[in-house]
Amino acid sequence: MTQSRLTLPTTFAxxxxxxxxxxxxxxxxxxGFLVAPRGGSDVSxxxxxxxxxxxxxxxxxxxxxxxxxxxxxxxxxxxxxLPCHIHSHRFQAFMSPTDAxxxxxxxxxxxxxxxxxxxxxxxxxxxxxxxxxxxxxxxTSSPRLRDAVLSELVTFDEDGVxxx
Numbered sequence: 001m002t003q004s005r006l007t008l009p010t011t012f013a014x015x016x017x018x019x020x021x022x023x024x025x026x027x028x029x030x031x032g033f034l035v036a037p038r039g040g041s042d043v044s045x046x047x048x049x050x051x052x053x054x055x056x057x058x059x060x061x062x063x064x065x066x067x068x069x070x071x072x073x074x075x076x077x078x079x080x081x082l083p084c085h086i087h088s089h090r091f092q093a094f095m096s097p098t099d100a101x102x103x104x105x106x107x108x109x110x111x112x113x114x115x116x117x118x119x120x121x122x123x124x125x126x127x128x129x130x131x132x133x134x135x136x137x138x139x140t141s142s143p144r145l146r147d148a149v150l151s152e153l154v155t156f157d158e159d160g161v162x163x164x
Contacts, residue, residue: 006143024117028056031087045152053158066158074161084110088117093128
């Protein structure tokens with residue numbers, strides 16, 4: 001297992017758990033992307049999936065191209081990047097065939113999968129972490145925590161990106 005290159009603010013897990021549990025209580029997966037300064041590994045925020053162009057089911061989170069385009073434009077204009085996709089699973093944290101084939105398969109990109117979407121653990125080490133390298137996904141350790149707060153908290157969908 002390789003070491004994650006990301007670091008997370010100490011406030012990160014609580015924000016993620018609240019969002020995932022909200023949808024998990026309705027039996028739905030959800031998620032978003034971690035935000036960091038361009039080229040950096042210190043996560044500074046989270047962009048959660050909104051509604052328009054977002055499909056949520058018990059075993060599926062699907063984000064439309066238009067919603068992704070809105071988010072990619074937003075981060076590009078602010079000199080940010082998206083180093084990691086995060087989403088919930090109903091039961092276990094595993095890289096499903098859908099995650100592996102339909103995710104963002106780009107060198108150095110990461111993916112976090114949070115199990116038990118109705119009652120997600122606030123401990124990031126309990127989540128599954130992967131990194132894409134040499135053409136496939138590889139398990140990584142959980143990121144380190146640093147004494148900081150999230151500075152970027154937004155929602156994105158086909159209507160654009162907006163503060164939460």
